[in-house]
Amino acid sequence: MFLxxxxxxxxxxxxxxxxxxxxxxxxxxxxxxEEYRAAKPSAFRDYTAxxxxxxxxxxxxxxxxxxxxxxxxxxPLISVxxxxxxxxxxxxxxxxxxxxxxxxxxxxxxxxxxASTNAGVKLLLEQYQQDNPNVRVVxxxxxxxxxHASNSALEIASGEYIALLDHDDELPxxxxxxxxxxxxxxxxxxxxxxxxxxxxENGVRTQPHFK
Numbered sequence: 001m002f003l004x005x006x007x008x009x010x011x012x013x014x015x016x017x018x019x020x021x022x023x024x025x026x027x028x029x030x031x032x033x034e035e036y037r038a039a040k041p042s043a044f045r046d047y048t049a050x051x052x053x054x055x056x057x058x059x060x061x062x063x064x065x066x067x068x069x070x071x072x073x074x075x076p077l078i079s080v081x082x083x084x085x086x087x088x089x090x091x092x093x094x095x096x097x098x099x100x101x102x103x104x105x106x107x108x109x110x111x112x113x114x115a116s117t118n119a120g121v122k123l124l125l126e127q128y129q130q131d132n133p134n135v136r137v138v139x140x141x142x143x144x145x146x147x148h149a150s151n152s153a154l155e156i157a158s159g160e161y162i163a164l165l166d167h168d169d170e171l172p173x174x175x176x177x178x179x180x181x182x183x184x185x186x187x188x189x190x191x192x193x194x195x196x197x198x199x200x201e202n203g204v205r206t207q208p209h210f211k
């Protein structure tokens with residue numbers, strides 16, 4: 001996630017892809033930094049067991065965040081940028097729903113459809129925009145690849161911070177909450193990066209990328 005002023009300088013419209021591509025912003029830890037670092041080696045040995053072991057900590061974080069939220073001093077609007085081009089409908093829906101289900105609610109979802117040829121994509125995006133006031137969609141008239149689409153989405157964003165999401169990514173419900181906690185701990189941060197993994201159609205998570 002980036003300060004909006006920073007990402008405008010980083011994005012390039014001269015390549016087939018942006019300088020910084022989308023990331024899932026998923027974070028696999030809601031425990032202390034010390035506990036998390038200690039747990040990482042075991043995650044590579046048995047990631048399924050690691051994820052299962054983290055579930056009680058994540059649930060506790062959810063409860064605590066809801067209690068703390070009224071007292072959190074800095075609660076910025078986060079614009080989630082989502083470039084879209086002919087995705088599988090089920091994965092696009094899952095990506096959008098993962099943003100809607102965020103524990104932290106001060107967000108907007110800015111979607112740019114890059115001239116998808118699948119009519120179902122447009123219908124789905126129009127429906128989400130109609131039903132959700134914090135979902136904004138722009139339909140590009142010609143395909144410009146991910147960098148142009150990302151910039152089109154950025155143009156309709158009004159948040160102070162920008163998060164990047166691909167059309168087949170999913171955010172865990174606590175993703176933006178963790179980011180906001182980080183911003184309150186480090187208010188001068190201009191860029192926040194997070195861990196990510198892969199998730200299959202059955203919800204099985206693999207290939208952790210700890211950063």
